[in-house]
Amino acid sequence: MRKTLSMMVGLLLFGAQLFAQNRVITGKITDDKNAPVGNASVIIKGRSVGTTTNPDGTFTLSIPTTAKTLVVSQVGMKEEEISLTTSGNYNVTLTPGQNQMEEVVVLGYGTGRKVGSVVGDIARVSGDRLQDRPAGNAFDALQGKVAGLQVLTSSGEPSASSSVRLHGTGSLGAGSTPLYILDGIPIDPGSVVSLNPQDFESVTVLKDASAASIYGSRAANGVIYITTKKGSSSKDPVITFQNQYAVSNLISTKTFENFMNTKELTDFQVATGYRRRGQIDTLLNQYPNDTKWYKTFYKNNAPTYQSNLSLSGGGGKTTYYISGGYFNQDGLAYRSGFNRYTMRSNITSTVNKWLKFGLNLSAGYDQRQLNQYGSNSLNRGIAMLTQPYYTPIDPLTQKEYDYIPGVLRYNPKYLADKLQNKTNNILANPTGYIQINPIANLTLKSQGGIEAFDNRTSSVNLPSYIGSLNNGSASELFSRGVTRTITNTAEYKFDIGEDHNFVALAGQEYIDYVNTTFSGSSAGQTDDRLILISAGPNNLNASSGKSEYSYLSYFGRLEYNFMDRYFVDASVRQDQSSRFGKDNRTARFWSVGGMWKVSEEKFFTGIKSLTNLVLRGSIGTSGNSAIGNYQSLAQVATNQYESQTGWNINTAGNPFLSWESQKIATLGVKFSLFDKANFDIEVYDRRTSNMLINVPYPYTSGFGSITSNVGTLQNKGIDVTVDYDIFRKKGTYLTPYLNFNYNKEKVTELFQGKQYWIIPNTGVSWAIGQPVSFFYPVFAQVNPQSGLPEWYLPSSDPNKIVDPTMDKSRVTNTFSTASLQQSTGIRRYAPFNGGFGLSGGFNGFYTQIDFSFSQGKYLINNDRYFFENPNQFTGYNQLKTVLDYWKQPGDVTTFPKYGIQFTQFDSRLIENASFIRMKAFTIGYNIPVLAKNRFIKSSKFYVTGRNLLTFTKYTGPDPEVDSNLTLGVNPNTRQVAVGLDFQF
16 A cells, blocks of 8 residues: 555656646737737647637747647637747737638537547537528438438428438437537427527537447437537628528428329219229219319428627627527418517636636527327318318308318318417526636636426317307416536646647536426317316316436546557546436446557658548447436326226336347548548447346236346447538639448347347338338239239248248238238338539529438338329229229239229338438529628629429328328428528
8 A cells, every 4th residue: 555655656746847847838810900919729749738819919828848849729720830949938920811720529528629630530510511402401401411321301391400310320218319419408308499590600420439339328429419509709790691481391292293184083983883884974963173282281481581680799708699590481281380589699718827717698589389180081081082072162252161162171270270289388507607717737627507398288169160160178388497517627737748748537417307397278168268277177187297317427538649640549437327226327438449540650741642541449338318207216106096096017117127228339430532532431330238128028917028238239430521622712612522331231139039029010020130120011012913912921930021022932912910921121211311412602692502311211111001092992082003903814913903902002012112201492693792882791692492302213292201201291392492591
């Protein structure tokens, strides 16, 4: 023990002697007009030692006596290198020029790091690439921008969120959504639609263990770090005013136009014996119409408005960014819309040389209306079944019917007026921090943040509604959630000698969440003017609920680089979560990564065609806790028995429940060719174990399933990013880009010794050695001689039905889901995703074209069960495809003879939903401003389109739906917008 203490004292004395060999320098940074340059970077070349200038341009820096060169840089100015002498004061002048300052990113706590010194695999998307889009959801614009990040928007509802996955599906039971961080504070993924994209400075995706493992809990699916804009004291204040107007239409009408018209449908009804010709003539005499019903259920040229006003700047020791935004989008379906108001204030102030603080205040209010008639509703979702000979227009008055004759359903506009449903949401994301530098190179930071929402959904059936005349109803659902995060970190940067540079970080974080709900309802309202719950005397109901969780974490990271050429970092984190059993709440996660800047080596200096060559690799672990809050606990519930309140066991619980864990190994290479083409290639192996899965149990146990840690899953793949500067000189440029990911998924272990498991009522299975796949009866053919449908018989060996069996000698014409289901060999998740496009500019004009694609994507088109089943839904309209049915021996057709069910839930419904979509196309012009005009600094006019083109073989309304099955989807929209922006 004494020897150990002596050794520690010796090391401390040695370290103190090293650190004592420093001297202090001061200086001032100004521009070519002798104005001070605040927030400029001042660092020792090749070292981690550095600082930033105060608002008056001054700085003080403790440097090693062996330091030789000082590097001074600022965005928009030429970088300067100053040779260090014995002088203690240095005054430097920066001149305007192309920005040579390397991008700085904040990753995993601590102060910012230059992109070139980050070992981990990250992808940074500038906020400029996400703005000026006619969509409320900022992440819709991320689609196709980052290799390995799959973003899909499954609905045309204006308030719809996007589904986001990184490097495949990380879990079979728990969530697969990345962890979202907003200015250092975790937020709910659903909150993104309530934020204003115009406030985003950048979005950074942390892909590998080196970048993400510091977040430990919930980082198994990667991390998306959103940084909002800040002001600058080194520039004049800027006022920005942005306006945009857009119109929306259906992304495609091909599906809707493929329904039979009046003549085709009536001829089909006669041919199949549903009606006689005389009955048809009488019908058409009364209803002589040929209606395109999608034009009744979806609007044309639905408007979108958005305006944003921001003020950015700084003075003295304080910088600020203040903004207000308004977004209003009308959906194509009736009772569909999104109206959002946002405000943000980001303030940073340097109190003195050792104290700095920041306060970000963000609040938003939005109103949402969702069209509820999806799925199998004849009021929109499958409304195309409506016969075309009926019409919504009264031929005498030329006004729309409230209740449509023949159809015997209400007009969708009438329903929107009489059955009202809307949601109001208030979201606040305040964050603040205090940063102290008690000694040189030591930064202590304490940050706190809150994400709080109030969500209220109001539903009313007006008493004047014909379907329930003088018997209205009202209900209210209120939900309040608050997430509190407190983070404390200590970061120390130090050097040993000239070449050994270290950054050490230690931290603690606490997160808790509380959600409370209550609801009430009543019925019997008799007057449209009195529709409060208190006005309804009947069916009075009230309920309430509460849910909580918390995390407690400790973490650390150590970074080392030698000569700014060889980099190593390591991190460790311990998390505790209330979601797991009391003896299993703690888990530890770690990562190790390395990077080698090969092109910095002497042997590389003669190679001019290949530059910026960097090799990197990492391995590490992270965790997943995305399950319900009380899965580990056996819970009770109340019931009523003989008018008395009783108790019953509600959930079994699992006291052994613990963290789902993941290990990911990554290797990458980055390089440039001829200083024009840039490549970034990454391969990864991602393995998930102890998955959190609802394991099925016999109902005789009293429970259908119990959440347990079982099974393993593997994702292996490659990310590739390429861009090429065809031309770039003085504002003229043309740069195409391409990125893609190929992901190979495989289930490697399940539960209870099972080789496969079919998830009930989904058509999806998990099978060992296979990716998540579709499991359905496999259709063989319509027998040309008998006109009967035939299906392949599965293998007689139950363990082999995980392999597609298509033996033409083993077929049956008797359909049974239970006995015929087998592997179709079709993957649930697309293995190949990415994007491509180009940016260009010339003489003030600019353009940006972005495509996204997904190949190997499949989807169960459940709509066709309704739209291609004329003898199941007799009398209704059908797709024209049903005209290809068997009539006589020898016919080779799509459908069997009439009288036999045309379509079953089999492999025919599984469609190739691969697509290539023009996600955005923008053309703009930076309007010249007269030199004498001191009011307007700059302005631009642009036209932008969203989802303008889609190439797909999918026959449904929209292939982008991210689900195993789609039915009655509200499809994505195609939009064209014009915008005009000013800076003052």
